[in-house]
Amino acid sequence: xxxxxTKAELSKMMAAARLAALALEHIGKAVRAGIxxxxxxxxxxxxxxxxxxxPSFAGYKGFKGNACISVNHxxxxxxxxxxxxxxxxxxxxxxxxxxxxxxxxxxxxxxxxGNVSEQARDLLRVTxxxxxxxxxxxxxxxxxxxxxxxxxxxxxxxxxxxVKEYIGHGVGRTxxxxxxxxxxxxxxxxxxxxxxxxxxxxxxxxxxxxxxxTLSDGWTVVEGNGNLCxxxxxxxxxxxxxxxxMTLV
Ligand code: MG
Numbered sequence: 001x002x003x004x005x006t007k008a009e010l011s012k013m014m015a016a017a018r019l020a021a022l023a024l025e026h027i028g029k030a031v032r033a034g035i036x037x038x039x040x041x042x043x044x045x046x047x048x049x050x051x052x053x054x055p056s057f058a059g060y061k062g063f064k065g066n067a068c069i070s071v072n073h074x075x076x077x078x079x080x081x082x083x084x085x086x087x088x089x090x091x092x093x094x095x096x097x098x099x100x101x102x103x104x105x106x107x108x109x110x111x112x113x114g115n116v117s118e119q120a121r122d123l124l125r126v127t128x129x130x131x132x133x134x135x136x137x138x139x140x141x142x143x144x145x146x147x148x149x150x151x152x153x154x155x156x157x158x159x160x161x162x163v164k165e166y167i168g169h170g171v172g173r174t175x176x177x178x179x180x181x182x183x184x185x186x187x188x189x190x191x192x193x194x195x196x197x198x199x200x201x202x203x204x205x206x207x208x209x210x211x212x213x214t215l216s217d218g219w220t221v222v223e224g225n226g227n228l229c230x231x232x233x234x235x236x237x238x239x240x241x242x243x244x245x246m247t248l249v
Contacts (some may be wrong), residue, residue: 002170002178004196009103010237013172013198016053017105017235017246020098023047024107025249027067027096031111033088037069040094041080048098056097056104056175063219068095068108070220075204075212075229076166077219088114091124093231097175104175106200107247108233120228123207126158127230130183130203138201138236138243142193148185151203155183163204163229165212166221171200171235193238198246202233 005013026047027040045066048055055066063079070078070093071086078084078093086092095108110124133154137146155162168181179191183203206212211224223229237244 002191002197003172004194005172005198005237006196009172010196010198012101013103013105014246016098016100016103017107019048019051019053019100020096020105020107020235021247021249023098024094024096024109024247027094028109028111031086031092031113033086033114035086036082037071037078037080037084037086037092038082040069041066044096053098053100056099056106057095060175069093070095070231072228073223073226075163075206075221075223076231077221079217079219086113089116091116091120091228091230095231095233102173104171104173105235105247106171106175106233107235108202108231110230110232119207123160123205123228123230126155126160127203127205128232130154130205131201131232131234134183134201134203135234135236135243135245138193138199138238140193140195140238140240143188144179144181144190144193145185146187147201148182148190149187152184155203155205161206161208161210163206163212164210166204168200168202168233170198172198195239197238198235199238200233200235202231204231205229
C-alpha cells in the first residue's frame with residue numbers, strides 16, 4: 001500500500017529530510033584525499049545525533065556503519081572502514097538517511113576527490129542529470145513509469161548503463177515503502193502519483209555494464225566489470241504542482 005502523507009506528516013518528514021541533506025552537505029566539505037571512509041562515517045553519526053536524529057542505516061539489517069560509503073567501482077552499500085583511504089582522483093558515493101520524529105529522509109551524492117578523470121566527471125554529471133530528469137516527472141497525475149522512463153532514457157542516450165537490480169522507493173515512517181521506483185521502465189505504466197506521496201528517487205549508473213555483483217562482505221555492490229559507477233538520490237514529495245525536493249539544502 002502506498003502511504004499518502006498529510007500536511008502535518010510532510011512537515012515532520014521535512015525535518016528528517018533536511019537533516020539528511022545537511023549531513024550530506026557537511027560530508028561533502030570533508031571529502032578529501034587521505035581521509036578514511038570510517039572517519040567520514042563517524043562525522044555523519046556525530047552530525048546527525050547532536051541534532052537529535054538517528055542515522056537511518058545504523059544497524060539496518062545488521063549493517064556495520066551509519067551511512068553507505070562506496071568508492072570508485074563500488075556502487076552502493078559500501079561498509080565504512082579505516083582501511084579505506086580516499087585518494088586523489090577517486091569518486092565516492094555517500095548515502096545518508098536520517099530519522100527524526102518518526103520519519104526518514106534519504107539522500108545520496110557521488111563526490112569527486114580532488115582531480116578526477118574526464119570520464120568520471122562526465123559520469124557524475126549524467127547521473128545527477130538522470131536524477132533531475134526523474135524528479136521532473138514526479139508530478140500528480142503521472143505514473144511511476146514516467147519517472148523510470150525519463151531516467152533510463154537519459155542514462156542510455158548518454159552512453160551509460162542503468163542498474164536494474166537496485167531501485168528507488170517510497171520513504172516515510174519506514175525507510176523503504178511502496179511504491180518501487182525502478183530506474184528503468186515504460187512511461188505511462190505503474191502506480192499513479194498523487195499529492196502527498198514521498199519518494200526516494202535514486203538513479204544508479206554504471207560506466208560499462210548494467211550488471212552488478214555483491215562482494216564477499218555480503219554488502220558492497222560493485223559495477224559488474226569493475227569500472228566506475230555513480231549514484232545520486234533525493235527524497236521528494238509529490239504535490240499538486242512541482243515536486244518538492246525535501247533533501248535540498
Ligand atoms: Mg534510498
